[in-house]
Amino acid sequence: MSQMTDQACPSQWAETHQVFNQPTPLENYNAFSSDLTLQHWMQVFAGGWGHSRCLAYGKAVGHELLQAGFLANKYKPEFNSHDRFGHRIDQVDYHPAYHQLMETAIESGYHQLPWQQPSEGANVVRAALGYLHAQADPGTGCPLTMTFAAVPTIRQQPELANVWLPKIFSRQYEPDNKPFFQKAGVTIGMAMTEKQGGSDVRANTTIATPIKKQNSGLAYELVGHKWFCSAPMCDAFVVLAQAKGGLSCFLMPRWRPDGCKNQIFIQRLKNKMGNVSNASSEVEFRGALAWLVGEEGQGVPTIIEMVALTRFDCIIGSAALMRQAVAQVLHHTAGRQAFGRSLQQQPLMQNVLADLAIESEAAIALGMRVAFSLDQQGQEHHQSFVRLATAVGKYWVCKRVVQHSYESMETIGGVAVVEDNILPRLYREAPINAIWEGSGNIQCLDVLRAIHKQSTTLEVFFQEIMVSKGSDKYLDNVIQQLKQMAVKLPQISVDDAQWQARQFVEKLALALQASILINEGESIIADAFIAGRLAEPHYQYGTLPASINAVAIIERAMPQLGDK
Structure with missing residues (x-):
């Protein structure tokens, strides 16, 4: 065989191309100082x-x-x-x-x-x-x-609270599978949903039978199942079950006080599309020990504050997904060229980026406004505002993140669907907060229930958005529409009120976000939000009018990477 020559096997064949025009990954930065x-x-x-x-x-x-x-x-x-x-x-x-x-x-x-x-x-x-x-x-x-979120519920039973x-409250994490009394720090889960009931927890069939008074409180034995038990390795779970007096709330430890494993049996883990790192399980209770919290028959009122706090966290969680998506798309488009200039310099791309940034900021603005009222303990005005704004925000923000995450993927392009990128995870995560802790319809029904139960709740909400009255004609128009709808609600049938509920809640959300941005935000964000959501509503991101300052909006949302 003749010896191969350099001409027959040139070394340059080993390299087909150079990698260029690819941005660096967004990593090794400070997520707070950059925001x-x-x-x-x-x-x-x-x-x-x-x-x-x-x-x-x-x-x-x-x-x-x-x-x-x-x-x-x-x-x-x-x-x-x-x-x-x-x-x-x-x-x-x-x-x-x-x-x-x-x-x-x-x-x-x-x-x-x-x-x-x-x-x-x-x-x-x-x-x-x-x-x-x-x-x-x-x-x-x-x-x-x-x-x-379990704290307000557990506090209702002093012997358990102690x-x-x-x-x-400990800042020590102890994940070991051992009894709670051997740990310095614990975590709490919840198990409320059953197969036949879903969001209708009053349809639960798990039975609670009293045993005797123990040092930790009135003990019951629970027999039944839960279709969703989140984080099954928590040390105890807030559970709803049917006692003689009706649907009641219980605290169920994973280990009994005598050191034996409680009769909680995991059937399987859910194979979920999102929220993958968190285990969600189906469980059975075969005579599991649990302590009554509150009174028999008062299960829903006992857990209502816990549920409200978890719903609030759904708002914050969805806003966080938006922020991570915005940070990724802005970083990517700043480091990539197309058609002779940076993607961020392309007018059509600027429109999309600005629109995504506006949505992100409006979401966290609403969340922080609700958090501010959560801090005003005991003040009726703020309690009423939280009651309605949490349901409104949970409905709106948790729905908006789904389209937002998809649009962010499209903005980056093909590399965004590759699992090495964080965007696929954001996309799969996006629907979770809208579905869990009460779906969109449940939030709308909650809004109607709150208004019907206490008319001043809606008055407080209107006081919040009326502060901005006169600042913008388009917001004024939406406020007027809301007032007209509010007047008609008590006059129409329950079915008609439910039929219009989503439209009503959507307008409440947009008016609230616009008001917060006008009163406390930057004018460039408020003006663009109103132009794109109220003045000329659009159905896709990237359809803002030419009057908005896209460059300034992008610069405000751009990750600031100087401080790592």
């Missing part, structure tokens, strides 16, 4: 004192927690019913990245800040921490939210 909009709304609503805490957390989110989020979602939770010797253990095993996310959040005090430091701005700062955390991984936000609240 001017979050800093603005924290300051506006009395959360400025939490700047240093959020700065530290933002650095973690943009560095190690960002990578942990990828790992915790790549390596799903695994369920093991028995150990290798045949003992029933009902254990869910997580990737270490999941525990890293949980530990960092709990050490920050995210799960207990307003309870331990009930000062003005505490809920705002906590919302900011949650907003940052969800940009790394929304899934771990589920047990963190439930642990935080045992559990010190452990809930």
Whole structure:
């Protein structure tokens, strides 16, 4: 065989092309210092004192927690019913990245800040921490939210509160599968939904039978099932079951006080499209020990504040998805050329980017405004506002994020559908908050119920948006439409009111966002929001009028990467 020549095998064949015109990944940055909009709304609503805490957390989110989020979602939770010797253990095993996310959040005090430091701005700062955390991984936000939100419910039973609240308030994360009384810190889950009832928890069939008075409270034995039990490795669960007096609320520990495993049996983990790092399970109770919280028959009133707080966190979580998407698309388009200039310099692209940025800022503005009222404990005006604004915000923001995440993917292009990118995860996550904790229809029914139960609730909401009356003719027009609809609601049938509910709630949401942006935001954002949502409503992102200052809006939302 003749010897191969250099001409027959040129070395340059090993290289087919050079990689250029590709942006760097958005990583190793500070998710807080790079976000001017979050800093603005924290300051506006009395959360400025939490700047240093959020700065530290933002650095973690943009560095190690960002990578942990990828790992915790790549390596799903695994369920093991028995150990290798045949003992029933009902254990869910997580990737270490999941525990890293949980530990960092709990050490920050995210799960207990307003309870331990009930000062003005505490809920705002906590919302900011949650907003940052969800940009790394929304899934771990589920047990963190439930642990935080369970406090008002558990407080209604003093003997339980004395045992559990010190452990809930601890900033020590202990994931080991062992009894709660051996731990310094615990997490709380919830198990309410059943197959036949869904959102209609009054259709629950789980039966609660009283046993006897124990040191921790009135003990019951529960027999039944739950179609969704989130975060099944929590140390206790808030559960609804039918007692003799009607639907009642219970606290069910994973381990009994005698050190035995409680009769909670995991059937399987849900194979979900999103929220993958968080285990969601189907469970059965076969005589499980649980303690009554509140009174028999008062299950829904007992948990109502817990549910409201988890719904509020859905707003913040959806706003966080929008922010992460905006940060990604702005960073990407700044580093990529097309047709002879940067993507960000293309007028059509500028329209889309500005529109996505406006949606993102309007979402966090609404969330922070609600957080501000959460901090005004005991003030009837703010309590009424939270009651309605939470349902309105949960309906609107959690729906808007779905289209927002898709449009962000399209803005980046083909690389956005590759799993190495965070956008596919945001897209799969986007519908979750709209569906969980009460779907859109449930939120609309809640709005109607709140208005019917206490007419002053709507009056308080109108007072909020009326502050901006006269600032813009288009907002004035929407306010007038809302007033006309509000007058007619008591005069029409229940079916007709429900038929119009989504239209009514949508207008409430847009009016509230516009009012907040006018009163407390930057004029360039308020003007563009009104132009695109109220003056000339559009159906796709990127259809803003030419009068808006797209460049300034993009610059405001652009990740500031100077401080890492």
